[in-house]
Amino acid sequence: MTVYVDDLQDYGNLVRGYARRYGTIWCHLSCGGDCEELHDMARRLGLRRSYAQHMDNPNHFFHHYDLIPSKRAQALRLDAVYQSIWDTARMYERLTGHKFEDWEEEDSTEEIEID
Numbered sequence: 001m002t003v004y005v006d007d008l009q010d011y012g013n014l015v016r017g018y019a020r021r022y023g024t025i026w027c028h029l030s031c032g033g034d035c036e037e038l039h040d041m042a043r044r045l046g047l048r049r050s051y052a053q054h055m056d057n058p059n060h061f062f063h064h065y066d067l068i069p070s071k072r073a074q075a076l077r078l079d080a081v082y083q084s085i086w087d088t089a090r091m092y093e094r095l096t097g098h099k100f101e102d103w104e105e106e107d108s109t110e111e112i113e114i115d
Contacts, residue, residue, distance in 0.1 A: 003031050003041045005072050006085040022068045029075055030064040032091055038063065044078055045071050062092055 008027045015024045029045075031038040039049055042065050053064050067075065076082065083091070093099055 003029065003037055003075070003080045004083045004088060004091075005029055005067065005075050005080045006083060006088045008069055008072060009085070019066070025069055026066045027069075027072050028062075028064040028085070028088065029067050029071075029080065030062065030088055030091075032095065035063055038065070041075060041078065041080060045074055047071070 006028050008025050010025050012024050015022075015026065029038065029041060031041075035052075039052065042049065042052065045067075047065055051065055053062070053066060
């Protein structure tokens, strides 16, 4: 099973509350199937399982963790695989049948390149 990280993006005012102390540039850590591998990678990154997004909603299609740039770099060193946010969206389309027809590849978030 593969665990993926996607593009860093500046989410600006969408980042609120406690998370804001880590900045506004984030990405997603996701998987193409078994969420236990996703949780294992998150554990290796030092993330709490409670940080997982949408795990308590079986109808939600995008189970993931949000990562700051330093955790993204660490995930890549731990063999996570980069894929664009749009490839992630297409992967979830294939897995769930949920279509992203209303999404546009140009959105209001700004992709950031940080090494």
